[in-house]
Amino acid sequence: MxxxxxxxxxxxxxxxxxxxxxxxxxxxxxxxxxxxxxxEHTDQIVDGDAEVNALELRIEEECLKVxxxxxxxxxxxxxxxxxxKITNDLERIADLAxxxxxxxxxxxxxxVGPMGQDVREMSDRVQRMxxxxxxAFVSLDAEAAQNILKADDRxxxxxxxxxxxxxxxxxxxxxxxxxxxRVLSFAKYLERIADxxxxxxxxxxxxxxxxVVKHQY
Amino acid sequence: MxxxxxxxxxxxxxxxxxxxxxxxxxxxxxxxxxxxxxxEHTDQIVDGDAEVNALELRIEEECLKVxxxxxxxxxxxxxxxxxxKITNDLERIADLAxxxxxxxxxxxxxxVGPMGQDVREMSDRVQRMxxxxxxAFVSLDAEAAQNILKADDRxxxxxxxxxxxxxxxxxxxxxxxxxxxRVLSFAKYLERIADxxxxxxxxxxxxxxxxVVKHQY
Numbered sequence: 424m425x426x427x428x429x430x431x432x433x434x435x436x437x438x439x440x441x442x443x444x445x446x447x448x449x450x451x452x453x454x455x456x457x458x459x460x461x462x463e464h465t466d467q468i469v470d471g472d473a474e475v476n477a478l479e480l481r482i483e484e485e486c487l488k489v490x491x492x493x494x495x496x497x498x499x500x501x502x503x504x505x506x507x508k509i510t511n512d513l514e515r516i517a518d519l520a521x522x523x524x525x526x527x528x529x530x531x532x533x534x535v536g537p538m539g540q541d542v543r544e545m546s547d548r549v550q551r552m553x554x555x556x557x558x559a560f561v562s563l564d565a566e567a568a569q570n571i572l573k574a575d576d577r578x579x580x581x582x583x584x585x586x587x588x589x590x591x592x593x594x595x596x597x598x599x600x601x602x603x604x605r606v607l608s609f610a611k612y613l614e615r616i617a618d619x620x621x622x623x624x625x626x627x628x629x630x631x632x633x634x635v636v637k638h639q640y
Numbered sequence: 641m642x643x644x645x646x647x648x649x650x651x652x653x654x655x656x657x658x659x660x661x662x663x664x665x666x667x668x669x670x671x672x673x674x675x676x677x678x679x680e681h682t683d684q685i686v687d688g689d690a691e692v693n694a695l696e697l698r699i700e701e702e703c704l705k706v707x708x709x710x711x712x713x714x715x716x717x718x719x720x721x722x723x724x725k726i727t728n729d730l731e732r733i734a735d736l737a738x739x740x741x742x743x744x745x746x747x748x749x750x751x752v753g754p755m756g757q758d759v760r761e762m763s764d765r766v767q768r769m770x771x772x773x774x775x776a777f778v779s780l781d782a783e784a785a786q787n788i789l790k791a792d793d794r795x796x797x798x799x800x801x802x803x804x805x806x807x808x809x810x811x812x813x814x815x816x817x818x819x820x821x822r823v824l825s826f827a828k829y830l831e832r833i834a835d836x837x838x839x840x841x842x843x844x845x846x847x848x849x850x851x852v853v854k855h856q857y
Contacts, residue, residue: 487718500708504704590817
């Protein structure tokens with residue numbers, strides 16, 4: 424049983440990484456489409472989401488199978504539960520990438536509010552957070568995961584900057600409400616992707632150290 | 641063991657219902673505060689969130705304990721997993737109630753865009769969805785859960801109506817960007833609460849029938 428069980432855990436880890444790869448690439452593509460802005464390739468992102476959903480269901484089934492077959496305890500149980508949760512966060516990140524892709528279409532066809540350095544910095548940071556959270560999971564690195572939690576504060580500040588910039592642009596008559604709202608929605612989706620990355624980081628800290636950091640930030 | 645295990649499951653069910661009661665009341669209070677709008681009592685909602693977070697952690701620990709001690713399989717395993725997921729959705733609904741409460745303060749102090757029948761109907765419907773999802777869980781009623789999934793479509797339509805109404809109000813110079821955005825954010829939070837209610841309904845359908853309906857809607 425031990426060898427089989429070990430193989431199952433390794434297989435779960437590989438599945439999470441496959442899913443993580445797909446999700447990272449969806450976020451990158453959607454973000455680029457919005458920043459360009461271009462209506463091209465956005466359908467691809469929407470279609471790719473089906474693959475992510477299928478992987479989520481498969482990993483969930485796999486987790487249930489491992490729980491039922493091996494009844495893992497202590498650290499092994501925590502690992503399976505963490506995989507279960509991380510899968511859920513990755514799936515939601517993929518959904519948010521789809522939302523961004525949909526906005527990218529609107530942005531390309533109907534225009535957007537001003538996109539300054541704040542928007543671009545936010546895009547870069549959030550993508551680094553997703554990648555960082557997955558890397559921390561692979562190496563079970565609690566310190567790297569802590570850094571993700573800290574990075575989230577800057578993202579919240581940037582969201583506020585974007586909000587003020589869009590409000591000023593509408594008030595000044597430079598853009599209409601809907602155009603400004605597209606940029607703000609984009610920034611809001613990025614912020615939620617950052618939140619899911621911190622959820623993953625919290626699970627890594629719990630896994631690596633046994634500490635519950637959820638609800639402390 | 642059987643009797644103890646049965647007691648554990650009953651205790652988990654009671655915990656979910658306590659948590660559900662707190663969450664329902666947070667949503668009702670936050671929504672009323674926004675619709676009134678009034679800055680009163682909103683701190684209470686923010687403070688109450690700590691209790692919900694504590695309950696979430698306790699229920700998660702309890703689920704892990706049950707998995708480790710009894711290694712449940714089949715239907716029992718699915719029940720524990722469903723409790724785990726539902727707890728997570730309830731916690732997020734409570735967070736969204738806090739977000740609404742924060743907006744209610746801004747709304748009271750700095751004004752809001754027009755709040756017509758669409759906003760009020762959305763508030764009512766979403767609150768009914770939260771309650772309905774919890775009721776469906778208690779009675780393991782897959783049909784009632786299916787109705788929640790259907791109700792979500794109307795909420796999406798209402799969100800679009802709210803968006804158009806706010807855009808028109810800004811364009812017509814009746815309100816400023818920030819005031820309109822407060823109503824739109826409120827509606828968006830309600831829509832996300834509705835989404836979490838459908839997640840719970842999907843878990844109930846899975847529990848009651850073994851069918852996976854996730855990603856079909």
